[in-house]
Amino acid sequence: MTSPAETRIEALLPCTAAQVAMAEASQGSGQYLQQSVLRVSGSLKPDRLRRAWEQTQHHHQVTRLTLHRHEDRWIQVLRTEPHAETWAVHDLRGTPPAQRELIAGELVRRAGQTLDMRAGPLLRLDLLIEGDTAALLVLSHHHAVADGTTVELLLRSLADAYAGRLDVPRLDLVSATRRLWADTGDDPLTEFAADIADMPMLLPTWPPPTGPSELITEQRGVKPDITRVRRDAATHGTTPAAVTQAALLAVLAHGRGEPAACLSLAVDLRALVPGALHTGGLFLTTLPITARVGPADTGLTLAAQLARRAGPRRLHPGVSLPQTLMAASEAGRQGVPDTLLTVQRSTALPDPPPGLSWCRAWTTEHTEFALNLDAVWTDEVMLRAQFDLARVPAGHVAGLLDRTVAVLSEPSRPVAELLGEPGWLRAAGIGPEADSSDSADLLARVLAAVRRVTREPVGPDEDLLRAGHSSLTLMSIVVDLAEHGIPCTVGTLLDRPTARGAAAYAERRQPGDTSTTTTFLSPSSFTPLEKSLLARTDRTDWGTQPMHEQSVLTFAEVLTPSVARRAWQKVIERYPALGRDWSQTAAPSAPELTTRSDTDTHQAARDWLTAQLGIPFRPNAPLMRAALFVGARDSSLALAFHNALIDGWSFPTLIRELQRAYAALATGDEPPAPLGDxxxxxxxxxxxxxxGDDAKFWARALDGSAFPPHDGPSPSRERAVARRREVLSHLTAVSTAAGTTPNMVAAALVSTAFTEATARPPHEPLGLRVSARPPELPGAMRMVGQFTAELPMPRFAGPSQRWPEATRRLAASIEAARRHSHLGEAGIRSAAACPPESDLYRDLLVVEEYLPFDEWASQAGPGAWTLRSQWRREVSPSRRTLYVEPTVDGYDLVLSTAVDEDPGDLLAAIAARTRAALDAWARPVSTAFGLVPALTAVP
Structure with a gap:
């Protein structure tokens, strides 16, 4: 075997949308890495197995695949020779038994981590020899290149090759992939959006992830009358598989107390390609499937409903779950189903080679779904649930499986009669029987730790010592439990060496009532964007409190201070990153909401914020401060926070969450599901x-730029405002001609006027604030945190251009820069070799996005408050900051300065030049801002 650099490329194949989604989701996250571990007994010959694996690789092209991203497209690269690192043998026979278990577990873990999307391999086989007649066979693969059918084909081919039999696939991967794309029809997204037009809002069932995953597996079997189910399903024009889908959807809707439910369904695309069942590769896609559950519905009638809503017409290799969710969103149905259902045939292992026996020791798969449910149809339906204990309580999974079995056992009976009282499954992940489920959750977490260490499906009452494990195993379990916040001792396990014994000890050692304190989840580390903003504050020569933002919101409601304080704590618990401090550790206490009475609440809030300017943000203190002033007729909320904490998109979500939490506490209702994460x-x-790609981009983009020396600290000035009304019609005409947006035209006009009015040197970059929220990331608009970047955009003097060409170039330049904005200011400084005593840019242009209304200020929705006024202030280290803020019929130009100059005069000059440029938009323009043309194509 040779390395990929030494092999030739046999074929380049398109990736399906499902492959792209998996590849994107798994980058750096460890998701979609799968392993199948077989325990082999008998006199296994390693050299013979290696030759059998080489023959399997020769026959199955999927073993020679890698995935590459080229010009924003993912492609499958099929090489002529397999990768050198697709096979490894580890002889552990000379290792003491206790250490052998730990070493074997580490080798299995490392085998999964060696899969490299670009360099390969994406599929490998490891043999761990434990004794003369005992071994572990580990097949590791990335799910973007192989599915369950592929694994079965590879194992059967391996067994046949070991026995000396040849296995020639009837249809190769290249032919199957090309025929898959050739046989597909039109894009079904429009049909999908129309098909769900009568559905209610698609909401997640489980809370968003708040920490590292703890994956637990539960199984449940049911023995229905298979013949009767098939006959009854046929009379309703459906299938037993659809009955399984209907059962789970009915249970989810009933558990949430809602009339409908949505989950993700894994569908095999091989149905589109004759003979593809004999081809290894990834031929799965994932689609949302929805059902409305009425009082008289049975499992069969719901299955018939699914048959009308689903069907093979939906199958399309170019359509993925994110795309269908986007279509649903455009139809007014938003949400991300976080339960995945896969209905499959029997996954029994193929016959082992002669003289050997094997069984499945365990399988692992990490996805972004909170709950993965496999339903295997044979003479018995087997339900296997893998769930993230950090998001899904074990008691809820047990109840979900019980109720699904009930529907499958009596598919012709109304589900309302089978399932009892609705609402037992809460969206927040807290069941009605919290006390009883807490013990079950703790036992499940202990079992997960035991299985992580022993690598065996250990039962809750199984004696670990009698099963052959040593005190070293018990010590490793205790260490694992401690790392996951579960107290236990080795002595406890020696006295009662079972998972239930460890759970009982941990339950007794649980801390007491903590209702008066805030439980902090481990905060995420700061991103480069956030670190750069914090580094600015660390520069004492930049004046008092740079990156300090303040806002006052005055509402007509008279709020109750005690309820407001509790609601504020609920918000911080829901978004732990808001409680972070500069030292990147959990804050000792949540940022508190100070409450006070005052006659003029708005002025009192502004006075309080003025005082906050003199209190620097410190490394070990929260980066947010809040105060509520309550009067006889209104209330004013004052917020002071570091800009590294939240951005403009986060602010409305934060306020809306506060309103919703306040409403729930005031009425005694359950808190609603979080809006985002x-x-x-x-x-x-x-x-x-x-x-490295981002650094390369900025090094080239800023080559030749002149970075001005820093002016030193200056007193801040209040902002000046100039309003430009009745201009949207003109901007729309320009944007239509330029093929861009009115905002981009405004950016081009104002940036040129800004530089002319300030007499900037020709090679000095202008700062431009853009959103760093990836548009392809589901839920990106609802994330709470700092996701904006301030980019140095170099000025260039090019040939005479008309405004359409200039704005098109600017739009392309900004979008190219946005794709590389995540490096942060510190990374851009380093890439551009900007001296530490110089400004990366002196002036900043902020082009806001217009929203018809702020959702937290509207009258719609529970707990909404009537907004009377809003005031805000931002202290920036930039010399000047010019905001372009869209309004209903025009734009506000808002200028703040940090130098001794009159902002009103400067703003009047900028406004006059902008007006003149807009009036003469059809004439050529000789200067604009953007990246040099050669750099807009830098990947």
């Missing part, structure tokens, strides 16, 4: 980026 999905997405 505090950026953990973004941080996982960020982990897959390569900083």
């Amino acid at each position: 505090d950026g953990r999905t973004y941080r996982r997405w960020l982990g897959g980026r390569r900083d």
Whole structure:
């Protein structure tokens, strides 16, 4: 075997949308890495097995695949020779038994981590020899290149090759992939959006992730009358598989107390390609499937409803779950189903080679779904649930499986009669029987730790010592439990060496009532964007409190201070990143909400914020401060926070969450499901980026730029405002001609006027604030945190261009820069070799996005308050900051300065030049801002 650099490329194949989604989600996150571990007994010959694996690789092209991203497209690269690291043998026969278990577990874990998307391999086989007649066979693969059918084909081919039989696939991967794309019809997204037009809002069932995953597996079997189920399903025009889908959807809707439910369904695309069942590769896609549950519905009638809503017409290799969710969102149905259902045939292992026997020791798969449910149909339906204990209580999974079995056992009976009282499954993940489920959850967490260490399906009452494990195993279990916050001792396990014994000890050692304190979840580490903003505050020569933002919101309601304080704590618990401090450790206490009475609440709030300017943010203190002033007729909320904590998109979500929490506490209702998360999905997405590409981009983009020396600290000035009304029609005409948006035209006009009015040197970059929220990331608009970047955009003097060409170039330049904005200011400084005593840019242009209304200020929804006024202040280290803020019929130009100059005069000059440029938009323009043309294509 040779390395990929030494092999030739046999074929380049398109990736399906499902492959792209898996590849994107797994970058840096460890998701979609799968392992099948077989325990082999008998006199196994390693050299013979290696030759059998080489023959399998020769026959099955999927073993030679890698995935590459080229110009924003993912492709499958099929090489002529397999990767050198697709096979490894580890002889552990000379290792003491206790250490052998730990070493074997580490080798299995490392085998899964060696899969490299670009360099390969994405599928490998490891043999761990434990004794003369005992071994572990570990098949590791990335789910973006192989599915369950592929694993079965590879194992059967391996067994046949070991026995000396040849296995020639009837249809190769290249032919199957090309025929898959050739046989697909039109894009079904429009049909999908129309098909769910009568459905209610699609809401997640489980809370968003708040920490590292703890994956637990539960199984449940049911023995229905298979013949009767098939006959009854046929009379309703459906299938037994659809009955399984209907059962789970009915249970989810009933548990949430809602008339409908949505989950993700894994569907095999091989149905589109004749003979593809004999082809290894990934031919799965994932689609949302919805059902409305009425009082008289049975499992069969719901299955018939699914048959009308689903069907093979939905199958399309170019359509993925995120795309269908986007279509649903455009139809007014928003949400991300976080339960995945896979209905499959029997997954029994193929016959082992002669003289050997094997059994499945365990399988692992990490996805972003909170709950993965497999339903295997044979003579008995087997339900296997793998769930994230950090998001899904074990008691809820047990109840969900019980109720699903009940529906499958009596599919012709109304589900309302089978399932009892609705509402037992809460969206927040807290069941009605919290006390009884807490013990079950703790036992499940202990079992997870035991299985992580022993690598065996240990039962809750199984004696670990009698099963052959040693005190070293018990010590490893105790260490694992401690790392997951579960107290236990080795002595306890020696006295009662079972998982239930450890759980009972941990339950007794649980801390007492903590209702008066806030439980902090481990905060995520700061991103490069946030670190750069914190580093600015650390520069004492930049004046008092740079990156300090303040806002006052005055509402007509008279709020109750005690309820407001509790609601504020609920918000911080829901978004732990808001409680972070500068030292990147959990804050000793949540940022408190100070409450006070005052006659003029708005002025009192502003006075309080003025005082906050003199109190620097310190490394070991929260980065947010809040105060509520309550009067006889209104209330004013004052917020002071570091800009590294939240951005403009986060602010409305924060206030809306406060309103919703206040309403729930005031009425005694259950708190509603969170609107978003505090950026953990973004941080996982960020982990897959390569900083080297971003640094290369900025080094080239800023080559030749002149960085001005820093002016030193200056007193801040209040902002000046100039209003430009009745201009949207003109901007729309320009944007239509330029093929861009009115905001981009405004950016081009104002940036040029800004530089002319300030007489900037020609090679000095202008700062431009853009959103760093990845548009392809589901839920990105609801993330709470800092997701904006301030980019140095170099000025260039090019040939005469008309405004359409200039704005098109600016739009392309900003979008190219946005794709590389995640490096942060510190990384851009380093890439551009900007001296530490100089400004990366002197002036900042902020082009806001217009929203018809702020949702937290509207009258719609529970707990909404009537907004009377809003005031805000931002202290920036930039010399000048110019905001372009859209309004209903125009734009506000808002200028703040940090130098001794009159902002009103400067703003009048900028406004006059902007007006003149807009009036003469059809004439050529000789200067604009953007990246040099050669750099807009830098990947």
